[in-house]
Amino acid sequence: MSVYLHGLSTALPPHCLTQSEVKERAAVIFSQKYPQFDRLSKTFETAGIDRRYSVVPIDWFSAEHGWSDRNTAFISGAKSMFIAAAQRALEDAGWSGAEVDCVVTVTSTGIATPSLEAQVFGEMGFREDIMRVPVFGLGCAGGVSGLSTAQILAAGRPGSKVLLVVVEACSLSFRADRLQNADIIATVLFGDGSAAACICTDLPAAGNVVTLGRGHQKIWPDTLDIMGWDVDEAGFGVVFDRSIPAFVSAEFAVATKGALEAADLDHVQIDRYVCHPGGAKVVDAIEDALHLEHGSLDAERDTLRTTGNMSAPTVMFVIKAVLQAGHTGQMMSCALGPGFTASFLPFQVSAQAA
CATH class of the missing domain: 3.40.47.10 (Thiolase/Chalcone synthase)
Structure with a gap:
């Protein structure tokens, strides 16, 4: 049973952070208390990154944050990115939210229970009998593994419409308290974003x-x-x-x-x-x-x-x-x-x- 991609979209959160301003802010936060920062800061120039996007503004990172406010920011930002990516994918496929039979949600950067697809149920117009498949913990492999999971679910129920939504808010894990090399590298590399795909065994009507x-x-x-x-x-x-x-x-x-x-x-x-x-x-x-x-x-x-x-x-x-x-x-x-x-x-x- 062949499975086809009907729609694909991406979405970014509102706050654009240039690599230079992230480096400047990181220097203010780290340089006085972490002796290794000057050496590691050179990776800002060699990382191949000009900019990335965040669910929170850059000033947020200068304050201390615990689990509760990090996760509150995750739920707010992830819901917005979920809706943006999912609606664009549905538009690309020519589907409505009410036509979706199964939604697979992939994330590893925050906890939401009820999970994100339930949090946005009303905005998306999903049916009450939609099958929900939330997936947590795949990290950077989650996009490919999520597509694989959606492909298997679509093949298992020919004709069903499967929506995959992948959402991450990596920036919220920024830590200035642990003073580990990995935290500096994460500051150099990570941003936030989302993507969605519409998958079905029916042949697409047009395009490649x-x-x-x-x-x-x-x-x-x-x-x-x-x-x-x-x-x-x-x-x-x-x-x-x-x-x-x-x-x-x-x-x-x-x-x-x-x-x-x-x-x-x-x-x-x-x-x-x-x-x-x-x-x-x-x-x-x-x-x-x-x-x-x-x-x-x-x-x-x-x-x-x-x-x-x-x-x-x-x-x-x-x-x-x-x-x-x-x-x-x-x-x-x-x-x-x-x-x-x-x-x-x-x-x-x-x-x-x-």
Whole structure:
């Protein structure tokens, strides 16, 4: 049973933060109490990021925040981003909220119970019998894993309309109290954003046809400390190990080979890899691991430059850019996230038959 992408959208929160002003604010907060800041601050210039977006203004980061006000800001910002991305995807697909049979919500940067799709139920116009599938904890792998989950659900109920919404507010995890290198790197890299996709087994009426294959995951044992959250009274504290680029260089090619074999594909059949740009060094490491021409992951670098690393939705921004650029053929999307896990989803882009 073929599963098709009917709509794809992205949305950003209202506050644009340039890399230079983030660096200046971080220097005010960190430089007097963290001796390593001057050395680490050089990564602001080498991260390949010009700007990113936040659900809160930059002045918010100069005050102390505990778990309660961080999560309050998450719920407010995430609801707005959910609605913006979902409504745009529905418009792109020509669907209404009332037509959606199943909604999959992916996030890892805040807690909402009832979950976000219930929080925005009235604004979205969902039916009372909609199936809700909230997914938490996938981190940066959440965009690809979310698409894989939505693909499986759509294939399991032919003709049903599945809406995937991926929302992250990474900026709210900013911590000035722990004084760890990972907190500085998170300040350099992370921003907020959302993306949504409409998925169904019915063939789209117009445009290029994007056929989603079946997803594949690889988890490495004894790697829980590479990426994730530490949780305490103040909120989430990022776990972001400096070994990630080296780990990608050593392990990613074998993981990708497994994903290709699971999809009955070979490396030479892939017209483009579509990757989550975790950071400039990670993008370089992926190109090296997969023996891609340096600079070929241009949409990844452009997304990182203009929005930063938004965690889960970032790869969907890249997919949208690749589709808008007119690329066709066999693609393989991929992302790395907590676990430590690699997530893959093959998809084919072809012209609509006359």
